[in-house]
Amino acid sequence: MKELRGISASPGISQCSVLVLQDDQSEIPRYDIDEDMVSREYERFSQAVQAAIEEIEQIKNQGDSPLQPNERQMLDTHMLMLNDPDLGNKVQAGLYEQLTNVEYVLFDLMQDLVKKLEAVKDDYIRERTADLHDVSKRIINNLLSDERIDLSTLNDDVILVCHDLMPSDAIAMDKLRVKGIAMDGGGKTSHTAIIARAFEIPAVLGLGDITQRVKTGDFIVMDGYKGIVYLEPDEQTLDSYSRKQQAVQKREIQLMRLNELPAETRDGKMLSLKANIEIPEEVDAVESHGADGIGLYRSEFLFMKSSTLPDEEEQYDAYSRVISAMKRRPVTIRTLDLGGDKLMHSMNLHGGVEKNPILGWRAIRFCLSHVDIFRTQLRALLRASVHGNLRIMFPLISGVQELKEALAIFQAVKLELQQENIPIAENIPAGIMIEVPSAAMTSDLLAKRSNFFSIGTNDLIQYTLAVDRGNEHVAYLYDPLHPGIIRSLKMIIDNAHKAGISAGMCGEMAGDPLYTLILLGLGLDEFSMSSFGIPQIKQIIRSTSILEAEEFVGRVLEMDSPDAIVDFVSTTMEDKFDITG
Structure with a gap:
């Protein structure tokens, strides 16, 4: 059994199978292009942006779970970023300067913006880089035709394990199926933490490298009160937390x-x-x-x-x-x-x-x-x-x-x-x-x-x-x-x-x-x-x-x-x- 300690972002106990949301930026391809290919690459970018806009519109119009005003406002902010002509201008300039494929140009551009934000000595502002990651990842996924896991239609109960849950994913996820969230990064003021607390989903953030330590289907135990995640839990830990979970549920019913x-x-x-x-x-x-x-x-x-x-x-x-x-x-x-x-x-x-x-x-x-x-x-x-x-x-x-x-x-x-x-x-x-x-x-x-x-x-x-x-x-x-x-x-x-x-x-x-x-x-x-x-x-x-x-x-x-x-x-x-x- 291995024990990981992080930040208790939302209280509660969860024992469940893992669903890992991969965010492997090292797989962004990079290859040279000729100058006469720039227009074609930029057209690919424009199509990917349009697809991203349609995805966000679909999230905003989902009927089963109406969005809260702050969630809708955040998605509107993402739409503004996608429609910002300055983003297209910078991508086009990057294509001419680097003469590399548009996926890498966009990735490089976003990395530079993220570094500037992360240099600010303020946790909250650093955590706002999630919006940049969200928008860029959505565009890049469309460029690469990567299949996105639809968190709004989960068939089983899961603990989400990810590097940094995209805000739009946190909004769209099936909050009855998601029994916990464990993240490499994040803090108590991140979008994920706030949404987790609002919907009473246990969350432990700031775990460092949990995405490298588990795979989809693994069973873990998460203690959102203490900010601890147990990997490969032994029988004693499973039994102990089963009793704790039952006691918590029973006590909550009595207290309510x-x-x-x-x-x-x-x-x-x-x-x-x-x-x-x-x-x-x-x-x-x-x-x-x-x-x-x-x-x-x-x-x-x-x-x-x-x-x-x-x-x-x-x-x-x-x-x-x-x-x-x-x-x-x-x-x-x-x-x-x-x-x-x-x-x-x-x-x-x-x-x-x-x-x-x-x-x-x-x-x-x-x-x-x-x-x-x-x-x-x-x-x-x-x-x-x-x-x-x-x-x-x-x-x-x-x-x-x-x-x-x-x-x-x-x-x-x-x-x-x-x-x-x-x-x-x-x-x-x-x-x-x-x-x-x-x-x-x-x-x-x-x-x-x-x-x-x-x-x-x-x-x-x-x-x-x-x-x-x-x-x-x-x-x-x-x-x-x-x-x-x-x-x-x-x-x-x-x-x-x-x-x-x-x-x-x-x-x-x-x-x-x-x-x-x-x-x-x-x-x-x-x-x-x-x-x-x-x-x-x-x-x-x-x-x-x-x-x-x-x-x-x-x-x-x-x-x-x-x-x-x-x-x-x-x-x-x-x-x-x-x-x-």
Whole structure:
């Protein structure tokens, strides 16, 4: 048995036969041509492009599974690339310059474009090379008359194994037959990862060379929770994961019965359990897992999926769809939270290269220096507010002055829309994320100007402990149960309550059942997480009392050793709720 570790991109367990989608670019033929053959080669290219356009039209018009708006938009982008006269001009110039066959000219051209994108020090932009691969591979397959596997008409259940699943293939695939996706490349923000999560298909990406290690028909086990794929699994592993899969399915059925029940403790404390989403298409999963609303809609996906800034109408449409779909349940939309470096590369916004963009020009700092972008987003949000129950949240607030500036722009945009007689909802709550130590330390001051708090533990822990989670030398120090973190959380929550506002959490800590009892005892009002985690957190809440949680936290606050706290919390959660850390 062999074990491959990658990136957990979508949770779940799958045991199934493999279908390998080959992407062997080394087989692109190369041969010399005479100059009088250039026109013939270019005509072959034109015919292949037309065939590719017809293929995409067929995907767009498929009747069995209507496309989501973002999927249709992506296919429209591919159509624009195929119809771009500049592509034809570059291919024609390459034919004259290289005097080689058109397949190789196109392949060489695309490789050069991909290298330029991959040189950008930004994971998201590098992952957008999938669109280039998709379009070029489709044309080359038509030039070579290669048969494409039709993923929309699969006869058997399969785990797809590929180097980099083409976005159009991910859209068209039979999502009931595809039981898992394992890829050489990709990350959590890739098209494949987002589609996998939206349709609850387990996915492990970034595996390096899995396409070289398996062949179609091989049987593998995939653990989407831990990001592990087992090749040639032995009987013990098969038996173990069969039991786990059955237990997960049984537990999911049991937990789903809680959907209609409130997240209420045994002594009557009512909590709010909400979902984090990135794209409107995740609303179905939010509904099916019994969420009380959306606690974090990461609006930056709308900005990152295009090389141009989304205009007011495009943003309004996306926000309205989510707000309407939630039927008056609260939807908290976070304003643009991107590093300046990421936007500058993708949208031609200039500000110099930052050595440490995570601590630099990003989130609210970027918005306050690009007020035009910020105002456009706020206009779209406020206009969308009439469709339901909107809450607006500002990210990376570090102090009162930033919050005052953000609120001033918010109020100015509100007045502007009113003067234009454009309807907006009344009394739209505006809150902030607490994710830097300075915000935690001044949370008493910030609470006076905020309608709610949402704690972003991912950054708060990293900044408070001065630990880069991506640095293997110090990642072990990243500890949500460090006494400094627990005390910081207590201070934030207490200050919110003193000011009469709610304190929520949208970081990963909120969705980890190991920490539920601590967060209850600290007084957290709202938990927001991946929708898949809601039923289990609800079960813990309904199985305990606030008094029990407060007593538990009281004992934790007396401890000064992270190791002692971890042992105590892990033992307690395993004994009481069968939760292992």
